[in-house]
Amino acid sequence: MRFSLRAWCLVLMAVALIFSPGVMPGARAQIITNGGFESGSTGWSFTGGSAVTAGNILTPAHSGNFYATLATGGGTITQSVNVPTAGTYQLQFFLAPAVSLSLGTLNFSVTIGGVTTNLTYAVTVIGLGGYNLYTVTATLSAGLTNLVFTNLPGTLTAPLRLDDVSLTQIPGPVPGIGMLSYLVVILFGLLLGRKRLRIMFLRLKSVYLGHDR
Numbered sequence: 334m335r336f337s338l339r340a341w342c343l344v345l346m347a348v349a350l351i352f353s354p355g356v357m358p359g360a361r362a363q364i365i366t367n368g369g370f371e372s373g374s375t376g377w378s379f380t381g382g383s384a385v386t387a388g389n390i391l392t393p394a395h396s397g398n399f400y401a402t403l404a405t406g407g408g409t410i411t412q413s414v415n416v417p418t419a420g421t422y423q424l425q426f427f428l429a430p431a432v433s434l435s436l437g438t439l440n441f442s443v444t445i446g447g448v449t450t451n452l453t454y455a456v457t458v459i460g461l462g463g464y465n466l467y468t469v470t471a472t473l474s475a476g477l478t479n480l481v482f483t484n485l486p487g488t489l490t491a492p493l494r495l496d497d498v499s500l501t502q503i504p505g506p507v508p509g510i511g512m513l514s515y516l517v518v519i520l521f522g523l524l525l526g527r528k529r530l531r532i533m534f535l536r537l538k539s540v541y542l543g544h545d546r
Contacts, residue, residue: 368498381408395427395496403493426498427464437489444481
């Protein structure tokens with residue numbers, strides 16, 4: 334069976350649209366090791382009494398069976414991350430207090446790529462608080478960089494539960510693929526044919542001249 338010119342145009346237009354930047358998403362590979370702490374301390378180091386903790390009814394993990402406790406008094410949780418390519422990355426994690434006996438604000442920080450971001454958790458109910466999702470955007474160079482969570486001192490302090498840590502690259506435009514957008518326009522013209530294009534052009538011209546009077 335032989336394809337006509339218009340059939341081939343339709344096929345090529347479909348391919349161009351599928352692989353155009355607006356349709357084709359970039360890859361978002363997870364580069365954190367053991368982000369949910371389900372493999373114990375694998376990939377992580379702890380100081381100041383911080384450790385992997387088994388969840389229970391009162392203090393559950395965000396997902397799975399384990400989370401990491403970020404101890405009071407400057408406790409830290411650290412991972413040396415191997416960044417595959419330079420670019421903009423999105424760090425996300427879930428955090429909640431273990432137990433808080435007072436209302437107020439808990440302070441902690443995240444350091445990645447040598448940049449420290451100070452964050453807070455607002456305690457509005459005495460006792461246990463639910464998990465909040467935090468997002469930090471960082472520009473990273475290729476190679477090893479340290480990711481460090483620190484429980485900061487303050488008027489109110491409490492052990493913090495950390496879980497489901499992820500670090501993914503924010504995809505940028507794919508080089509060269511944008512040319513396919515122009516291919517769509519050209520193929521559309523071929524599909525319509527010269528006669529129809531001429532008719533469309535004359536109609537647009539008449540509309541333009543009509544508005545110009």
